[in-house]
Amino acid sequence: MTDTTPTPEPGPRQSWETHAAASGDTDVVAISPVREEGMLTDERPDTSVFGPDVVARARELIARYPQSRSALLPMLHLVQSVQGYVSQAGVTFCAEQLDLSEAEVSAVVTFYTMYKRKPCGEHLVSVCTNTLCAALGGDAIYRRLAEHLGEDGRPVGHEEVAGAPGEPGSIMLEHAECLAACDLAPVLQVNYEYYDKQTPDSAVELVDALRRGEKPAPTRGAPLTDFKAAELQLAGFFPEDDATYRAAVDGPSQAVETLRGAQLAADRGWTAPAMADDVPLPALDSKKEGR
Ligand code: FES
Secondary structure (H helix, E strand, O other): OOOOOOOOOOOOOOHHHHHHHOOOOOOHHHOOOOOHHHOOOOOOOOOOOOOHHHHHHHHHHHHOOOOHHHHHHHHHHHHHHHHOOOOHHHHHHHHHHHOOOHHHHHHHHOOOOOOOOOOOOOEEEEEEOOHHHHHHHHHHHHHHHHHHHOEOOEOOOOOEEEOOOOOOOOEEEEEEOOOOOHHHOOOEEEOOEEEOOOOHHHHHHHHHHHHOOOOOOOOEOOOOOOHHHHHHHHHOOOOOOHHHHHHHHOOOOOOHHHHHHHHHHHHHOOOOOOOOOOOOOOOOOOOOOOO
């Protein structure tokens, strides 16, 4: 097929021109500043959605690090706990809080897949389609969920939402790289909580329960919440009283399969070689002064 896209002339370009000139399957958003509803403008976005309580939490994050810019990753999770994604307003908010440029913040947002560049569903369903899970059924699970969550015969795509984003029962589906649970493959996660040894049928049952407003218990780990609540935890904010905190984060965290190697070693008396105690650890560079 002949590509009829005109070749851009050299020289400075308006952002909408470079956006339009990219081919259809180029992930332009990944290399452009994030803008609301795909629009690129030079206006400062309205950051009023991040009220005094969010600003206070942002200041708390900054206080946790010797250099304020180190608070960027948790601050982006804080932004997602408010909006369900990192909007351009979120980028501006972080840049202003941390005295960074918007380009520096955008570079981080677009690098890590945990930062969503469009509004997420109430829940994020991540299906591992990396090698081991894929071979054991992960691809089939993803395909079945994409079709099941789609409409009018069109499956939902990677990072697309079934339902109105943020509304109860809405679900963003995504491919995920290895979720570090290969011993329990094929696995999927809902808001980063594990559901092990899935099948296409069990995955469909799970998303149907989510759409009904239920919160099926993960195979292990903390109880299921929703994407925004999980993001607040990832930002490092938990309930203050111990009982509520424990209820929010506690759960069985290990599976028999995961411990099988350690158990075999213990049964057979195998141990790792002792660490040589005469090898000095390399000195760390002293921290440099920074923002
Ligand atoms: S390949 Fe799926 S958890 Fe490792």
